[in-house]
Structure formats: structure tokens, C-alpha cells
Amino acid sequence: MGVIGSRLIVAFDAAAVSGAVASWGLRGLRVHAACRVPLAEGALVPSPLDPNLARPDEVRDALREVRKSLGTNGRRAVLVLPDGVARVLLVRPEAGVSGQDYARFRVAQGLPFPAGEAITGVLASPGGDGPLLAAAVRRSVVRGYEELAAAVGLAQDRLDVAPLAALSGLAREAGAGRDMALILGDSALCLALFEAGVLRVFRCRRRDAGPGEAARLRDEVERTAALAGPGSLPRVKLVGHGAADLARELSSVGLAAEAGWRSSEAGSPWEAAEMAFLGAARA
């Protein structure tokens, strides 16, 4: 705790409130502390339109427990909102236009709420070229999470959304071939296909974590890869709740799958790949 360069990240999802103190350094990811406090079903319902905190008291208690468990009194926290809250769009800017501005313009189109209520953000490609991933969230939805964090005494640093936070960490792992980032949320999942380090396809789906999930995920991986054109099946890196088990199962059904990231410390008590939000420490 209190390590220079580390960040406190608190993530919300349908099934739990999680938190970690982590840092990305030359040796890779280090998790200094982490915890996950489960939520009862229906206490938090990720939605882009309506307030997500169906039972705010339960979520507040869970958040308070996370804060207490991490022992980071007074430290500013990065808040990460769950999959399903943001509208995320892959944008390919035309030459000669500002990619960031164009991406914000495009993602604001077709929102199920007035564009004036949207807060937008962009995940840019390395070097500024290539497609951009733009996201928009409704201001009233964000305010609900912010008020909850303030209520338990968390000093807010910045606020990110789960797919973009995870991709901030995974995009740098993409190699020269085909790589797929599989970001697992409690109620949704996102698939991002990279070719030679460039993001080609991005999709989000509802998640069914029941029996046979590995087979369903394999189908989604194949469909997503097909959208990018003919080619080999990608190497899959998974992050999020259940990532370690699913990576093993996907390997057993013929996919090259592995955990998206691991803690650089030997014998770390935390499975880093289970926390997709750790990518926010690399943003």
C-alpha cells in the first residue's frame, strides 16, 4: 500500500463491487491489494438509460466494505462503471479530420437519450492512427455512481467504463498476428479483435455464465474473427470475473486462450486476470 505510482481502482458490476491497488511498471502488473464484495442479484442493474442502483443501500455497504478492506483512507480512486452502461462504437475517421472529435460526434449519434446528456470518451490507437473506440454514457447514470462513492468518503480521481479500461491494458499486449481481447463482465462481455496491433472489430454481447459458456464463447470468437475477414483463429486473452477458468475451458475446446494479464509477483494471492478493471491503472 502506498506504493509510488500505484492507483486505487474501484469497479462496479452487477454481481459485485471490486477494488484494487495496482501499478504497471517495467516488470509488469503488480497488485498490492484487492478485494471483491458480492452483491445480491438485482441490487445493481447495468443500464445505459435508467439509474443503475436499484438498491443503493446494498451497493453502498459493499462499497464501504471495499474501501475498508483496501485501507486506502483519503486516496483518490478511479471509478470503473460496468459493461452495459456505455454505448461503445468503433470509429474509423476519414483522413484529414480530427479523429477524437469525429469519434465523439459519431458516438453521440443514435443514442437512446438526448446527446446533450451524454459524456463521451475515446480510446485512441497508438500513434494516433487507425480506428478509435468511442464511448458515451448518460450523465444521470454516472451521477448515481459518483454520489454513492462520495457517500462512503471516496475521493474520486477519474471515471472510466469497463470495456475501455480493460482495453487500455490489453491493447498493448496485442502482437503482430491476430489477437482477441475478451472482456468479461457480470452481465455482458466484449470482444475486440486486433490485427497487427490495430483494432479491427469490437462487439459487445450479453453474458450467459451458465453451463456451456465456453462453447458459446468459442462461437462468438469465431463470428467476431469472421467479421474481420478470412484468417486464422485469434489468440484469445481473457480478463474479468471467471477469466482463469474460462481460459482453461477454451483451451480445451481448441482455442489458444490465456489469461489477459498476471501479477508480476510470484505467489501473489490475487488472480489479476479476474479483475478486468486493472487496465485502468495502465491508462
Add this chain to the structure above:
Amino acid sequence: MSGVRDFSTAPRLRAPVGLDALALGVGLLAAVAAAASAWGAWSDLGRAQAAVARAQGELAAARQRVRSQGPDSTRLDDTLASRVLLSRVAPPSQVVAELGSLLPARVRLDSLRLSYGDRLELELRVRARGPREYDGFLQQLRSSGRFVEILPGDEVRGEQELSASVRLVRRESGFP
């Protein structure tokens, strides 16, 4: 992928971490270096101002000296003007003619040196048959009224003649 997103309703100022802290440190170092440089420049300015003050003092002293030496230059100018004027009103040919008119029959002029300055000074060497003729020449000079400060110099008396030098000043009207 790059860029720090913030979907907050009111984005906060982020705490400095990592590269931000490094940039802040570099900035502070640059500020310290700039302050040190400014302090050095201020000291240089003080030294330069002191040097200018010294130079101004020396200039004032030099001007004072020039002013104090003003009369000498004026005097030099006056001497030059007198020399020019005397050479016009009493050219050597005229002086020789005047002296010639005053020479007795048995006195002749051996040499003559003229010094034009504030006044015209003459140094003569004459040769006379005897002391009586030489004295007569001196008497002629005095009585002519054209010469003053007549100072007989050394005399060499031989059996046949007398050689002597005389220093005198030509009197000029309008000159001191």
C-alpha cells in the same frame, strides 16, 4: 492505445503520478534554474551599472581636466595667431631691412635668428671694427624705438675687430 479518459460529470484535477510527477519535478528544476539565472543576471546588472557609474565619473573628471586646461589651449591658440600675424606684419626681409638701416658704417651683421611667437625675438651676431662702433650700434637700436629688451651678450675682442651677440625683441604696436 493512449489518452486518459474521464467520464466524470465534473472532471477532477488528477493527482500527479508517474510521468506527471516527473514532469512536475523537471518543471520545478527548470524554475529553480531560471531563478538562479535571473539572480545572476541581476548581479551582472549591478556590476554593469557600477562600471557605468565609474566610467561616467572618469568622463566627468576628464571633462573637468579639459576645462581646467582650457586657458592653455587658448594661450596656444593666441600664440599661433600672434605667430601668423607677426610673420605678416614683420616678415624677415623687413626685419633685416630695419636692422640694416640701423647698422653703423663699420658694423656688419654676421647672423640673425628670428623667433616668431607671442612676440618676435631676435638673436644677432655682429662684427664691428671696435668697441666704439659696437656701442654705437647698440645706441642706434635703443634710440630707434623699434626694439626693446636689448641684452648684449658675449663679446670677443680681437686686435682688429669685435664680435658680439645681442638678444632683443621687436616692439609691435597693439601687442603686449
